[in-house]
Amino acid sequence: MKTSTRLEQAIKKLYVAFHNNTLHPECCKQCAVGNILNNTDSWKHLSDYHGALELNYIGKVNESFGRKFNGYSPSELLKIEATFLKACGYQLPLHYKxxxxxxxxxxxxxxNGLTKVVTFLCELDGVSNVMDYTKLFEFINEKPRFQLDDVITF
Incomplete structure (x- = not known):
């Protein structure tokens, strides 16, 4: 299975952040989208609240011009972040109350958050979920249905 450059880069960045302990849901530079965007927080200006799905004026302008941030549109970035926060157990939008x-x-x-995000990123690109390893254990007549190289893409 061939994946897009944006998907591969996003997963690598999230993998590194997770293992380097630089992933934090409440920080705009260290959350899922912050890490995908190279630990910048400029994306937070696309909506009025962290975790909101509605684009504000700046977000709408960027979306209408077809602006992409590391391959993702403003609305896709907001959906990625909302997916991450919800899966981590946050009530949205992010607010101290x-x-x-x-x-x-x-x-x-x-x-839990990253599992949902990777699933969503795969859906955005129309590819099979790279986190789904159930194919590894499928068999026909006591023999593996797929070879390991056919299942693992990275």
């Missing part, structure tokens, strides 16, 4: 996980940087919390 809304519910959130007790330990936002707990590896299990972050893993």
């Amino acid at each position: 809304n519910s959130k996980p007790k330990h936002p940087t707990n590896k299990d919390v972050l893993f």
Whole structure:
């Protein structure tokens, strides 16, 4: 299976952030989108609230001009971040009065968020979920249905 450059780069950045402990849902530079965009927070100006799905004026202008940020449109970036935050256990939009996980940087919390984000990124690109390894265990007549190289793409 062939993946897009944007998908491959996004997954690599999220992988590095997760393992280097530089992934934090509440920080615009260290959240899922912040990491995809090279630890910048300029994307936060596309909406009025962290975790919101509605583009503000700046976001709408960028979207209408077809602007892409590391391959993703402003509306896609907001959906990626909302997916991450929801899967981490946040009530959206991010606000101190809304519910959130007790330990936002707990590896299990972050893993849940990243699993949903990778699934969503694959859906955006119209490719099979790269996190789905169920094919590894499919068999026909006591023999593997697929070879390992056919299933693993990275």
